[in-house]
Amino acid sequence: MQSTGINRKWVLTGLIMGMFFSALEQTIVGTAMPTIITELQGFEIFAWVTTAYMIASTVVVPIVGKLSDMYGRRLLYLIGAIIFAAGSAMCATATSMEQLVLYRGLQGIGGGMLMPLSQTIIGDIFTAEQRAKWQGVFGAIFGLSSVIGPFIGGVIVDNVSWHWIFLMNVPFGIISALLIYIGLKRETVRLEGKANIDYLGIITLVPALILFLYGLTFGGDKFAWASSTSYLIFGGALLFTILFLLAEKFAAEPVLDLSLFRNRVFSVTNGLGFLLGLGMFGAIMFVPLYMQGILGVSPTKAGSTMTPLMIALIVASVVGGQLLLRIKYRTVLAAGMIITTLGFYLVSTMGLDTAQWTAYLYMIALGFGMGLVMPTLMIAVQNEFPKSRLGTVTSASTFFRSIGGTIGVTVLNVVMNNTFRSNVETMSAEAKAGGGEAVVQTVEGIEKSGVDLFSVIVYPDKFPLPAELKDKVVLFIQQAWVDSFETVALTGLVFVALGILVALLVGGKRIQRDSEKAKDGQSAHAAH
DSSP, X not given: OEEEEEOHHHHHHHHHHHHHHHHHTTTHHHHHHHHHHHHHOOGGGTHHHHHHHHHHHHHHHHHHHHHHHHHOHHHHHHHHHHHHHHHHHHHHTOOSHXXXXXXXXXXXXXXXXXXXXXXXXXHHHSOHHHHHHHHHHHHHHHHHHHHHHHHHHHHHHHHSOTTHHHHTHHHHHHHHHHHHHHHEEEEEOOOXXXXXXXXXXXXXXXXXHHHHHHHHHHBTTTBOSSSHHHHHHHHHHXXXXXXXXXXXXXXXXXXXXXXXXXXXXXXXXXXXXXXXXHHHHHHHHHHHHHHHHTSOOOHHHHHHTHHHHHHHHHHHHHHHHHHTTTXXXXXXXXXXXXXXXXXXXXXXXXOTTOOHHHHHHHHHXXXXXXXXXXXXXXXXXXXXXXXXXXXXXXXXXXXXXXXXXXXHHHHHHHHHHHHHHHHHHHHHHHHHHTTOHHHHHHHHHHHHTTOOHHHHHHSGGGSOOOHHHHHHHHHHHHHHHHHHHHHHHHHHHHHHHHHHHHHTTSOSOOOOOHHHHHHHHHHHHHHX
């Protein structure tokens, strides 16, 4: 796709604004959830406030990428911004958890359109060397918005109202749309003959993802893993996945072109993005909860734990983009995954007595590692394909990282819930044997009343218990939770450690500078 009539400053401003707020919505809700649950109730489905957004945004990514190659980026970006702003406004009006989940899904469709289109437009309007700079910046923005979300959420909840977590997106979404509309004045669209939209791919991909994630979320809770319900749900997910792959094989314009996987860089970077997403979002989701529930800090301070991670991620993203002009993809990616793995190990060692400054140091290690990897994945894959395919390949990269994050949040939430339940049962048996009958009876009574045990350690003063008994109950629940948190961190570590091996398979390529390309072109011309 060739683009003319572009005001780069306006386009960049609009893209930065759109990407920041759409990515922010993936994590900003986490810190506010205790307050939202208290007001709207519906604890049993609260995880779907995050999951609904991530499912919707994940599903729409490959679809919008293909459509943008057909019809251009401008129109689809405008539609995405309008949907995102409308969904945000509706979330702020929710009066029940069910409504909030539904509106978050709508918001996710808009957000899922904005993220890949932002990176695709960058690929359209800059050369490969310039992309290394700007994709590093945009990788930093994506990481910044993801990790600063808990902090912003905490500030808003502490000082205003949780409704403003969603309302603040509306004006910025509209401004972003206007800037892109004005900045991208004209586009020459790659549309040869009649467009063939892959409807069959779309209608098989959506239920495959939803069934799979639904099964992971409620397996072992609403139904047993080894049950007819479980087999039906996961069997349905497998069936729709097979149908999706068959549809893509024969589609004229597939949502996900399977032939792209013949390219080594494409295959490896997408696999690595998937693994990074698996571990990254789970860590970001649970660390603020650890700070609130275990170290007893306020929502605002819990979110601020992510500030060192954010700063390290931004620095590493910019540094990583520049390193790619000098060294190979493989070196940058492997180094980033090694540092990220170290960060996950350090996080897994955090316990009841961990100091706040120690947590900050561990966040720096995590952030620096992820910051090296995130922009490199996008830069490498965009450098492999012509501009006419940038929408498809950019969306595919965003899709695999996003689906990794979606599955990661779901899987690690399941790990947390199941291990926490198991820890409580084991510790209850030990406490009864050691004469702690009163503590166990109190914990069981709280559970039977429908109150989430985590809320006990976040808001202990809301429970009218004798001081000595309350302290023992809080310590009991904290110990069970922190042991589960360790398991979650180690599970994330396995994902990112596997990513080290995957990174080594990417090959020995690096980005050529524009000056190097010019010399190669002159040499080829002289030889001719």
